Amino acid sequence: MNDALTAYPVFPILIVDDDPYSLQVCEMQLIRKGISHVRTFQDGTELLLYLSDHDASAIVLDLNMPEISGEEILASVIRDYPTIPVIISTAVDDVDTAVRCMKAGAFDYVVKPVSQDRLLTTVTRAIEFQELRRENASLKERVLDNQVKHPEAFSGIITNNPQMHAIFKYIESVATTSQPVLITGETGVGKERIAQVIHQLSGRKGGMVAVNAAGLDETTFSDTLFGHKRGAFTGAERARDGLIEKASNGTLFLDEIGDLSPSSQVKLLRLLQEHEYYPLGSDVPQITNARMIVATNCDLRELQEQGVFRADLYYRLLLHHIHMPPLRERLDDLPLLVDYFLHLASEELGKARPTPPPELLTLLSVYDFPGNIRELQAMVFDAVSQHQGGVLSLCTFKQLIQPDSFGKTRRSKKTTETLENLYASLSRLPSLKEAEDMLIEEALKRTGGNRTMTATLLGVTRQTLHRRINLQKDEG
Template sequence: MPCKDLGNLPILLVDDEAQLLHSASLVLRSAGFAQVLTLDDSRAVLTLLANRPVGVIVLDLTMPHLSGKALLEQITAEYPEIPVIMMTATNDLQTAVLCMRSGASDYLLKPVEQSCLVAAVRRAVEGRVLRAEFLSLKDRLLTNSPHEPGGFADIVTQSPAMFAIFRYIEAIAASPQPVLITGETGAGKELIARALHRASGRPGDLVAVNVAGLDDTLFSDTLFGHAKGSFTGAERARDGLLASTGEGTLFLDEIGDLSIASQVKLLRLLQDGSFYPIGADRPRQSRARIVVATHCDVRRQVELGTFRKDLYFRLRTHHIQLPPLRERREDLPQLTLHFVEKAADSLGKPAPSVPPALFQWLHNYAFPGNIRELEGMAFDAVARSQGAVLSLQSFKEAIADQAPINADGDVMDGMTALSGNFPECLPTLKEAEESLIAEALQRAQGNQGVAAGLLGISRQALNKRLIRRDAENF
């Protein structure tokens, strides 16, 4: 059974006390569990399980006809995948230990507090879903490509790293748990979120919100809505985006910029699915799946105290780290051709052919703006193109405008990029020149025009140096 369906299976309450069944059923329904079944005769449980699936069973220990302990042993033997929570009025450690050894997932003491009952059932549901996800993940990761490649048609790639992400997405798509997508700006985080939503098969839409720059009031009003008269100008009630998402996916981009006050509200939503519209005194329930994205180092933000640790660990139940374009250079030709065709189509002109030398130029560029930067380059080049072959000039100008970036993301000039890379014994100028030329030719895959551009000299100047080198080595 798909993981998403496991989270929607009914909760079965079994107890010979009719009043307890009624009150516990109301508590669970008000907490967001839409389907709650009740039985006051333990002998009917196995018959029910044989005819319909159940998510979690809450079982009284002491009942007439068939005791809870005997029924627990039969359930765990025939339906080991169903978590069973035991309830009893007997405060006895030995009894609790025996129940847990017999396969119970939890043990509650009567009279059970409402919050304890809800928390125990929620833990059991989440545990069952996570176990199913783990088995699905093992199956998916043993293959080399996604099972449903059509769901990722919007993402242009031939990168093994991206295919691994696709397989992971398929494994977690049906989970109701939140997903954290991290990666540099322009790497395609929203595309990944949309692919995740498509793979989930959720009945609602994907609703995307960029939360960067939203203060707490605007964040609350945008997501949760407000009650009539809650503030000046609130002449009527307004549903927020969370309500309109329904059972779909709510995608919150730039989550690293969220204020601490808003983080608290998001944490409450993730913990129990509840939220308060502004001005409302009663919570509402949501069944939307939450997916968030950020370019920030959230772990570092946690260490600095600007991001809540409990929210961070709640969000990263499932985590997708998207690689930057410089770590998937094998995608450069395919992406470039895709963007050139896309640009030509949007401009209403024939797509120019792309010279192979362009790929060699792009291969030696770090792309600090990632895929978004490559797309901008392609659109500019196509817009300026006057012939049947795409000119390299606009690409060269765009690359020349960008200084090198070091591993820490700091901008460097050419000399700074070289500093610290010299051996203890300095090479001669002739040796350094030969080494630079050899490296440039290797990066340009033997194309002298591209190699000359990397060295900042003309092709003729490079050719003279190569002729001189060959003559000296003759």
């Protein structure tokens, strides 16, 4: 039997049949299709003894066996191990019995001689059913428990944000399943870091292989991912394995899937559904046991509605979906992140850690961060690289954060539309003075009353702001 960490699924498929030939055929059919974690039994009592100490993903159970019948075994399994799906295997002239077993609680049935496609489809559905059941149980447990089970896996992600902690608990629930995971979010939010955490928690023995699909045409995508046979195209003097082969027993992380061509999307869908792929120049399918994690900064729903992204692939990926919030939605993490990046930059640049000015967090808190965490890190490293001593200067940050960078077109489409239609629903438009007074009041609120930051936010000089505030007081 293969090691559980290198085999699929995590818990074995148990096949019970008194005919050694039928056992061998059934086992080989599954292994050829990548379902390699299989155990066989010629006697029902051996199965029940095994289940007393081990878990299973599914059971393929022959009905007609001597000594103890399949129906008796089914009754025992349903009574003592009700969460394990049982697939009945029966002769063509005994379908009535199979239907009776379905009513008693069996998951499905197959008719002997069992076709490979029918067996594979039924067993795959049972595996997915069992994984979803375990995942739901895990999610319910974590709803009641506010603590993540493996905080060490998330140590590289600096946050105290409740939304991020909820994502961590969800990741722990889906990490050990074999189903693909879709990670969405803007550029720089840490999608690949999340993929690394999922891989670490999956318990897979192989490594994680990352592929960026941006700009890859169909041929390059296929060659990079699936490899090629010798002579597949001009210049292919020898065969080459693709990255999917290097991800065996591990995880394949495919970034920027929103850029995939329609034909490449078809190949990805087949890979997700059948675990099959064709190296260039080969008409023999290869099987992979790599777990798939995909990511994009595109709105896949919008692409799907436009007909650019396949609907069947889109819905297949939605099974496990993690959306990473942008930095502007987790500004409570700014103090932690700035402190961490100051420490990191100082170590890498060989400098003493500078003291940040009190105004720094106020300045950063009113910025939109289109580049998210990655942009903040670059800002801090740039400032530390130019730092000479004493308190860290705000100049480098102000140079990167120009007044026209605050709250404008870099925001999401929805937010931009809100700004453009700010007064559209009002029956009475405010006067210019009323609008100016409200704008200044809101800007002061966002900057904690810091007039320098408020002036920067509004795109005016500090003197102009001071004069207008005094004018408000005089008129008040």
